[in-house]
Amino acid sequence: MSKIKVLIIDDSALIRSVMKAIIDGQPDMEVVGMAPDPLVARDLIKQSNPDVLTLDVEMPRMNGLEFLEKLMRLRPTPVVMISTLTEHGSEVTLKALELGAVDFVAKPKLGVSEAMAELVQDITDKIRTAARAHVRRQTGATAAIGAPRPLAGHILSTTEKVVFIGSSTGGTEALKEVLSRMPAESPAIMMTQHMPESFTKSFAARLDGLSAMTVKEAEHNERVLPGYAYLAPGHSHLRVKKSGAYYYTELSQEAPVNRHRPSVDVLFESAARVVGQNAVAVMLTGMGKDGAAGMLAMRQAGAYTIAQDEASCVVYGMPKAAVEIGAVQEIAPLANIAGCILKRLT
Template structure:
């Protein structure tokens, strides 16, 4: 039985969520609270498996509450808020704070919305309950602290780095990319995010990094010193074009329950680059990317995974390791130096 606690200042929303979720045979609403301070008192006794939290609430906002929970005794948390509109800074802040999922609450007609989106809500709760969270606060390294790149680093487009991540990935990618030198090997990245979130995420990273980080556009060339992030709601793949790699951004059905899908990216990189690629699977819920990384491994690519201790959620790396897709396992703290070493030998 999945034990759920709902924290929302609207009695109507608490009631509707309780009704929709409580009717499922494997979900039990163990507590509701009108604000985080009430919730903190109840958390000591009810020990929920999943929290559903609003952002705007009296006495303490939901993001502050979320950060406190994640820093002490992490609980998989779904943010359900009208402030979490697609592409909003609030939604990105919630992901940064450790939310496993973001659901946008309509400003009106919540009852109709929950009836229409019931299956998504239930599935999100079940997926969240299956995750194992760890309190992780990556040390942020300023761009100025990055060591100069070795001379001759990545003069060609022969190599490519593909990264896949989900829950916890916004913080992990910032930690990683802010330490990459200007002429590092070109990167293609899938971070599970809804449509319109990724542009703001890429802009935030770009402002913090020495390398260029931006949302991928169809036909973009993969180049040294550039990290391309898959647009939310679209698949990202890589194709060889002469001596170059170019990306394809296209719609399509979800793969491994996701769009963008890490599996789609990794499979395309296996085909386009083979042994000239590095695949890295990082913190995230579920198993997206595990099969694609196995294919990369089979085609001779270098394959790495983030270790359990430094992951917020170990689901994706765990599945890849279980399938025999991973050559080496590194902590988040080790990964920047390992990637820089890989780039130095990529020419």
């Protein structure tokens, strides 16, 4: 089997050498070139025809975003962004995902060599996932259209319903697509997206600006209200609990589940126990199988379950795992997911 060919683009010689050692240390991948900036990278891409690029967000001569936008328009290639764990870094990274990057690795600010070594599994897993990802050509027209409008004409029959969504790789854009189509008076939505804690607040704010619903990073023990969408913070599992007649959020820093905190399984399993047949579960694009067992528990508890189809997924991992164990009742393309949810609520 041929190795995954990786091109590293980073202005730090240290990061380039550490990344090269990590990648060349894997049996199924190899570094075919290294570039200190995107201008050098352009020639190397033509020469080496890489399967995956790792791209630093902030570089001299041409920044990573400018390069990424041109790359996705002219020669779509799977890209894993290397980003700093800062507020500015999170904003830039979210923009990169919007432009078509498959995923990102958050690099440390201090002790780079040691910390990067601890990220070996994260880096190599994301490169493997990127090599299999469905990367689509980005067009200027897409950006001009803007966010889809909320679907109209749905009269919601109950406010007792709660929608639960799980996502990972490719999920930032998938969540944007779903939430931008939900009307302001939608039942509450609770979401787990695999993402570091320094990114979830920025991401929730970004979604809030695109959705008729109010989108926020979930806090502990807040009442779950219609018209609100709650995103699990990157440092904690998110669960739903009930007190009297009302649902509330619950945050927990228990150990990771399926190597993730927040974990989709944790959210979905709480929904199965607490919300039962008043829940709708949605599994969006993502790597791995987190959430599949929880979705099955939700289906068995009477919830309605929906998964994104393979053709519209960036990575058909989590939805596939849920389908394979019989957890899914309906499979739909991303553009139809909001409509499928609303159909179950009217």
